[in-house]
């Protein structure tokens with residue numbers, strides 16, 4: 244019989260059973276469900292709702308179940324609907340009728356709300372570590388490539404020379420914000436809803452503070468309706484996870500482009516590439532393509548959760564069971580993506596010569612030539628026009644700016660002196676950009692120092 248079967252005179256239709264059961268996916272909450280029940284049972288013992296012996300019996304039984312689940316000895320049943328009722332049923336089989344006292348002063352609504360928060364808190368901690376690992380890989384690449392000049396792009400057209408370090412550190416800044424968003428989410432969600440009951444609290448004199456302490460939450464929820472209805476934190480988390488995927492997807496897109504025969508900026512390690520079943524020459528960047536592709540499903544989960552919540556009257560509605568598959572898959576996808584992208588990038592070979600060769604083409608030093616004239620006294624707009632004409636002239640001749648003679652330069656403007664060649668060399672273009680945030684080697688070094696200090700501080 245169902246745990247809630249008292250007022251029912253018929254069994255559920257098997258289709259119904261399959262449709263509304265959540266055990267297939269919420270079984271991953273077994274640990275948190277048992278932790279929550281141990282805390283609740285212990286607290287009931289402490290306030291005398293259960294006798295000490297009853298509480299101990301329940302706690303011992305729950306610990307045994309935990310061990311048996313971990314040893315793979317337990318099979319969950321569809322009929323028991325979800326992880327909460329599965330464990331309660333197993334506990335009853337194990338210790339008998341006293342198990343039926345555990346659910347005193349508690350509802351599955353505050354139980355599931357608590358379990359999911361316990362689970363998500365642990366996952367956020369793991370996610371933060373994974374973001375940090377990726378940051379470290381990017382910092383290592385940056386350390387090694389402070390002088391590796393490459394073209395910087397706007398509109399995917401060559402724009403100005405930068406370094407690979409400078410480029411990678413842009414991603415580090417994005418990931419630092421991602422880390423911060425995960426931490427913010429954690430801080431706001433660190434609230435225990437247990438004690439909210441089904442929706443209106445309970446008449447039992449629960450010691451919620453004690454349960455809170457046992458479960459390691461920072462505070463307890465202050466409104467029972469909100470306690471069982473709040474899934475804001477899942478939306479926040481899925482938002483943070485979506486942004487992580489946006490960042491990983493942009494990075495992936497660049498890796499894909501850089502590994503083409505046309506770019507040849509990098510080549511991926513064989514361990515993180517795949518071949519083609521027909522074309523023997525192929526080496527494909529599947530990892531980064533999959534990350535780019537998987538970003539969509541994480542955004543989808545964010546959308547699904549928002550849509551699921553928006554029309555719900557207070558308090559609990561079964562719609563909310565849909566929160567789990569969404570957040571589980573979003574977490575799993577981001578964890579796997581972070582785990583694989585770190586070594587994929589960490590092991591790639593950088594083709595420094597090709598990067599530098601490409602940086603030297605496409606007039607990436609045209610801004611510096613214009614800046615040269617502006618520093619010599621020509622208003623920048625006029626300098627821009629002079630260099631524009633020179634670029635057109637060079638395109639006509641099939642030459643680069645540095646290949647023009649000084650006479651040709653002075654034909655365009657009397658402000659040009661011999662030192663123009665030095666001023667538009669690639670190294671000058673990079674190293675004269677000393678403004679905070681720029682690609683200058685010293686500036687990049689101090690940026691890396693700031694990042695390393697941040698890593699130390701957040702530990």
Ligand code: ARG
Nearest residue numbers: 265325351352355559563564
């Ligand atoms: N499996 C349910 C969920 O995930 C648990 C809560 C059920 N509560 C209820 N009153 N049916 O949302």
